Amino acid sequence: MRYRAIFPRDLFAELNRLQRAMQQSDDISPNIRGSSHGAYPAMNVGSTPTSVEVYAFAPGLDPAGIDVQLEKGTLTLAGERKVEYAGTPEQASIHIDERFAGRFRRVVSLPDDIDADGVQARYRDGVLHISIPRRAAAQPRRITIQ
Amino acid sequence: MTDKTTTKPAESPSEEAALFPPVDVIEDANGITLYADLPGVPKDRLHVHVEAESLTIEGEVQLSTPTGMDSTHAEVGLPRYRRQFTLSKELDTEKVVAEFDKGVLKLSIPKAAHAQPKKIQIRVD
Numbered sequence: 001m002r003y004r005a006i007f008p009r010d011l012f013a014e015l016n017r018l019q020r021a022m023q024q025s026d027d028i029s030p031n032i033r034g035s036s037h038g039a040y041p042a043m044n045v046g047s048t049p050t051s052v053e054v055y056a057f058a059p060g061l062d063p064a065g066i067d068v069q070l071e072k073g074t075l076t077l078a079g080e081r082k083v084e085y086a087g088t089p090e091q092a093s094i095h096i097d098e099r100f101a102g103r104f105r106r107v108v109s110l111p112d113d114i115d116a117d118g119v120q121a122r123y124r125d126g127v128l129h130i131s132i133p134r135r136a137a138a139q140p141r142r143i144t145i146q
Numbered sequence: 147m148t149d150k151t152t153t154k155p156a157e158s159p160s161e162e163a164a165l166f167p168p169v170d171v172i173e174d175a176n177g178i179t180l181y182a183d184l185p186g187v188p189k190d191r192l193h194v195h196v197e198a199e200s201l202t203i204e205g206e207v208q209l210s211t212p213t214g215m216d217s218t219h220a221e222v223g224l225p226r227y228r229r230q231f232t233l234s235k236e237l238d239t240e241k242v243v244a245e246f247d248k249g250v251l252k253l254s255i256p257k258a259a260h261a262q263p264k265k266i267q268i269r270v271d
Contacts, residue, residue, distance in 0.1 A: 016166060041185075042221040048212050055209060057185035057222050059249030084181060084252070085172050098168035099183050126185035126249015127209065 040100035041077065041128070045108065049140060052110055052132045059126030060084075066128060070116050075130065078105040113137075164228035167203070175263050177256035178237065184227050185249035192246055194253065196239045201231045203251065236261030 041058035056077055058066065067078040083101045085092075110132060118133040170181045184192065187205035195202045207225040233239060236257050243254040 039221075043219065044209075044217065044222055045219040046211065046215040046217045048215045051212065053212065053215055055186075055222075057249075059183045059185040061248065083170065084250075085170070085179065092172050092174035094170065094172050095178075096169055096171040099170045099181060100168070123248075124210075125188050125208075126183070129210065131212075 039106060040081070040104045041106065043106060043108065047111075050134055052114060052134065054108060054130040054132070056106070056128040056130070057126065058123075058128050061123075061126075061128075063123040063128075066123070068121055068128070068130065070110075070119055070132070073110050073112065073114070075108045075110055075132075076105065077107075077128070078103075080104070162226060163224055164204070164226040165222065165224050167205075167227040167229055169229065175257075177254060180231075180251075180253040180255070182227075182229070182251040182253075183249060184246075184251055186222070187227065187249065189246055192251065194242075194244050194251070196233070196242060199233045199235070199239075201233055201239075201253075201255075202228070203230075203253075204228045205251075 041056040043057070044055040046053045046055075054075060058077075058079075058081075061079060061081060065079050067076075069076045069078075080103045081101055083099070111134070113134045115133045115135045119130065121128060121130045123129075167182045167184050169183075172179045182203055184203075184205045186207035186209055188208055191206040191208060193202075193204045195204075205227045207222070207227070233255070237255050238258040239255070241256050245252045
């Protein structure tokens, strides 16, 4: 447990924390797995007629240590993030501690028409981009009228 | 993100809405080390400014999105990060060292030589 300063150093961080606390208390019956708000890694999902694009904002990871699995239409990302300063001497003090550390796991369910064989995953600038093609049969086709 | 095509006069970048990146700040005898998570920001889009006693970190997110992509779910809803800190006098802002790798910024701000702690010897007579 860490002690919080009476006079916050960083007003915006305090407001952020307050907002998070309010969002959590707002929800009368929260999900048993907690709110996905603020989960690591944050995710954006987009789609085009030919593919589903998943972006996981996972900074500071070794790409080889990220476990990406696609099974029965669900995409699972799992791994562990270690803090860089884990071995700091005892006389060091931590003033702000907001970044995620520890094991993570996030699951995304995908549409039915995806082609699991053509998945591509790339890690760049701390973002894991997974591109999953859709099956050709499912893509919209213009029907010519004779 | 599509605003760029409009012809309105360029606003100062600090006026645009931005996300608040999470940081860790550690202090030891030599100075302060700051780590900030800025995923999606390429090296040339990251700006770290030190002005008087204020430190500003700013970065622009650049993702390779296929043309015509519809966003169906977004937790990172803005393409920009910004955060500001007030430094203190004993920090030597001339000697800030910045490293940026895999979306994590590491800033080392040393303490000025005169502000480094000195161990005081106690003499017993």
